[in-house]
Amino acid sequence: MKPTKLTLSAFGPFSDLVELDLTQLDGQGLFLITGDTGAGKTTLFDAICFALYGEVSGPYRPVEHLRSDFAAPNAQTFVQLEFVHRGKPYILKRNPAYERPKLRGSGTVKEKPDALLILPGEPPVQGVRQVNAAVRELLGIDCPQFKQVGMIAQGEFMKLLNASTDEREGILRQVFATQKYQNLTNALQAAAGDAKKACETQNLLMLERFRQVDCPETSAQKEGIVNLKRAENPALLPQMQAALAALLEEDKAELARLEPALERAKQDLERATRLEEQAKTAEGTRQRLKAERAELTQLQDKAPEMQQREEEFRRSEAALKQVKPLADRADGAAAAEAKANRELQALAPRLEQAQQNEAAALARLEQAKATQPEVEDLKQSLTLLEKQLPLYHQHQEAAKALAALEAQTKTAEADLNDAKQAAETSEQALGQTHRELDELKEVPLQLEQIRNRYKDLTGVKNALANWQAAAEEERTAAENLHTAQQDYQEKQEAFQQAEAYAAGLRRRLDDCRAGLLARDLSEGMPCPVCGAVHHPAPAALPDEPVTEADLKVAEEALETARGEKEQAVNNSASTGAANKAAREHTARQWKLFAEHWQEQALTPPLPSEGPAPEPAQLDKVLANALADCKTEGRQLREHDDRRKKLEGLLPDQEEAARAEAEKRDTLQTALADLKAKTASAKAKADQLAQGLEWPSEQAALNQKAEWEDRHKALLKEQTAAQTAYDDVQRELNSLTTEKAKKRAVLKEKAAQTQTSARELNEILHKLAFADRGTYEAALCTEEELRSEREALDQHKHDLQTAEAAVAALEKEAANQPQPAAPLPQLEERHRAADDEVHKLNQASSTVGFRQKSNQAIADALNRIAKESEQARHKADLLTHLYNTVKGKQAGKVNLSFEAYIQAYYFERVVEAANRRFEAMSEGRYLLRRRDDSVSISGKNALVLDVLDHYTGKLRPVSSLSGGESFKAALCLALGLSDVIQAGSGGVEIDALFVDEGFGTLDEASLDKALEVLLGLAGPGKMVGVISHVPELKDRITRQIVLKKGALGSTARIVQA
Secondary structure: OEEEEEEEEEEOOEEEEEEEEHHHHOOOOEEEEEEOOOOOHHHHHHHHHHHHHOOOOOOOOOHHHOEOOOOOOOOOOEEEEEEEEOOEEEEEEEEOOEEEEOOOOOOEEEEOOEEEEEOOOOOOEEOHHHHHHHHHHHHOOOHHHHHHHHEEOOOOOOHHHHOOHHHHHHHHHHHHOOHHHHHHHHHHHHHHHHHHHHHHHHHHHHHHHHHOOOOOOOOOOHHHHHHHHHHOOHHHHHHHHHHHHHHHHHHHHHHHHHHHHHHHHHHHHHHHHHHHHHHHHHHHHHHHHHHHHHHHHHHHHOHHHHHHHHHHHHHHHHHHHHHHHHHHHHHHHHHHHHHHHHHHHHHHHHHHHHHHHHHHHHHHHHHHHOOHHHHHHHHHHHHHHHHHHHHHHHHHHHHHHHHHHHHHHHHHHHHHHHHHHHHHHHHHHHHHHHHHHHHOOOHHHHHHHHHHHHHHHHHHHHHHHHHHHHHHHHHHHHHHHHHHHHHHHHHHHHHHHHHHHHHHHHHHHHHHHHHHHHHOOOOOOOOOOOOOOOOOOOOOOOOOOOOHHHHHHHHHHHHHHHHHHHHHHHHHHHHHHHHHHHHHHHHHHHHHHHHHHHHOOOOOOOOOOOOOOOHHHHHHHHHHHHHHHHHHHHHHHHHHHHHHHHHHHHHHHHHHHHHHHHHHHHHHHHHHHHHHHHHHHHHHHHHHHOOOOOOOHHHHHHHHHHHHHHHHHHHHHHHHHHHHHHHHHHHHHHHHHHHHHHHHHHHHHHHHHHHHHHHHHHHHHHOOOOOHHHHHHHOOOHHHHHHHHHHHHHHHHHHHHHHHHHHHHHHHHHHOOOOOOOHHHHHHHHHHHHHHHHHHHHHHHHHHHHHHHHHHHHHHHHHHHHHHHHHHHHHHHHHHHHHHHHOOOOOOOOOOHHHHHHHHHHHHHHHHHHHHHHHHOOOOEEEEEOOHHHOOOOOOOOOEEEEEOOOOEEEEHHHOOHHHHHHHHHHHHHHHHHHHHHOOOOOOOOEEEEEOOHHHOOHHHHHHHHHHHHHHOEOOEEEEEEOOOHHHHHHOOEEEEEEEEOOEEEEEEEEO
16 A cells, blocks of 8 residues: 555644645655644644544544644545555545534534545445445555554654563554463463362262261161261262162162051051041931921021011001102102292392392493593594604614714724734734844754764763673673682582492492392302302391492482583683673773763763772763753754744734734724714704604604503493493393292192192001101111011021921931941041051151152262263363463473464564664664573563674663664564564555654664665655654655644645
């Protein structure tokens, strides 16, 4: 992917449209991006990164703030990147979310993020997610990888070089995505832990299940099972299973014994139950017969009472069904007559009130008619005022126009004063800028001098560091020599001890051999050594015998001690030579440092002979000198930045002073014109005000509204008075008619009352009721009548039922057999048989439940034993896997799987870096990843050293000077980019941006760094250097120059 054109609109510090034709940078391939601080140099790479992935290069520039603060309200914010990838052209346009003015009305609306990718010969891709996916597929890398491959960001140079092991591990984890290997290790660790816990759980479950075994006190297994429970040892599982199996066999035999006894007891219980039920049935029949006879006697005794209640029922029935309807009718007629009389009496007050209302309504009507002359006068006044209203409106418009002109005149006077003040301020600021530029004209020369001074002091500091490193190496070499000499002494003593020990064993072994031969001799047996048949003093075995194997071990230890002694001799010789070389190297480095020190005239002067000053004192002198340089340089850079800023502001200030003067003159002319228009408008308003009765149109309108309200109120009162009088007349007529009707109704109700009373007296006499009181005494409700009828019928039915029941029970008692024994005796037999069955059932249930429970435990133990074995096997396998990926292998380097992968990638990065670093350091340095085999702990896999070919020594990268560190860091960053591209399936990113970091290089180192970058650049690849360093402007001819201004930044491509 090689950019050919970059277009930015209202993006970052760029307020307007910026178009950069990057094909103008082809050929040499290397170009410089330079400009003021904050002008937007890094923003160019942000724009490329945002166009491709919708993200920016650094964590401190959020995408939400990409819209330029200098942009016009209607300006669109977008980035368009045109690039060539594998010979094909592509166009990619993307805009962030931002606020813009509404197309209609006021306020703003949020523009949504969008992206468009135009592909060669294919339909375009639209949408943020769709374009992101298409770019990742096209380039083969994601945004973080692109930023590693295409950008060596500001402040990121030194991270990989100077990082600690843990920090470097984190960087490589992020770049090469090795977290998944650590996740695998963590997952295996967790799985192994879970598997071990599962084994422990199975063992606990096994013991818990066995603790649940139910063993009776009478069992032969009782003692063994109790002991196994107390032991709580999972290894005793076979003994647990055997004891449980024996207990199950005991319970099986006990159940076989209980079964026939239980069957006999059930048969005895069945016979006892049958005899008891027969006796209970006979007794029950006798008791029921006795009860039924008593019930029948009671019913027969109530017969006379029921006859009397029958006669009273018939009299109450006649009162309810024949007399009550006529009595109710008579009562209703009397109530209706009383109601009609009350209604007639209640009408009298209403009629009297209506007559009073009529008189009041008539008086109101006459009073309303008396206001008619006032109504006519108001009508004429309103007509006259309506004709004058247009004149009031014309006067009001003239007054408004006059007020507007007066306000404009006042505003114009204020604007003119502001313009005069602004013109004066601009002229003063322009003069101040000219004076300040005169004061700062010598700053560039002073800045160049202080830079050279700082560079020279840095060289002294590097020489001091080299001398200190040499002195440290000399001290280390001396310590190594002392250690080697001590080691030789120890190895010599160990060899002598091993030699003496082996000789002693040889003598003791000879004694053992003689003792063994003499142990088997007897008197008369020839000695296998001397042949004698008499053995007066046979050799005896030592108290601590020695074998051939003991002697072999001692001799092998002797050979090992001899080899270690010889190695110690060689080591002592080599460390002596190294110590001599270190002393000579320290002397050379001191000489070089002293020459640099004297050239810079630093104090105190270094002695030609005698002890050197303390390094801390020299460091302090150098640090103070460098700090003074930095302070003075920082002040001069600030002055130079101020000078550049003033030079950039000068044209704008001159233009602003001219514009303010023109504005002041224009406002003076406009003010004179406004004053003339104001005088004319005032004369017109005064003319229109003559002859108007009211002071304003609003006052006339208020009077008109007041007259209209009065006119409407008088008319409304006349209408209301007439309506009220008509309503009262209608009400009075209605009440008079109603009174006549109620008198007729009262007369009719009185006649009905007399007829109903006569009919009631006739029926009372007919049914033998002496008077109404006798009738009411006999009267009852329908419910009471029905209830009494049901009670009479129920007594009759109960009597018949009782007679039938007594007859049936007498017949049943005659047919039942006699009990075999008295009922209490039969009940006692039944209880005894039931107790026996219950006892045997309980015993059988206890044994059966115990057997079932113990059998379940036995099955569970068998299952748990199988599962425990599987869990143990799984735990062993997972633990072995975890130890393998964690690097915990006995006798091997403890290097985890992730660390191994990171070391592999880091080794490739170092190899790629050395291809440039060796050339950039003129063959002096090579980076080296520390050998894993140095430490079995595996902690050195990501440690970085530097091989100095001048000394032939490896030393830490932290010992490199500032410029050397920058070169090493740059080469590492480029190597990292190479490895990422190579590992991403041949990714082609033909653009690289290097942001800052060149300020620490001397002239020669800067040339070497540019040679490396030129080697990267060319027709096929472009390399952009983002830097403030002035020397780069002279060395890199093709440049993108950015300039910061009050209205935003600008960018252009120049050929220096």
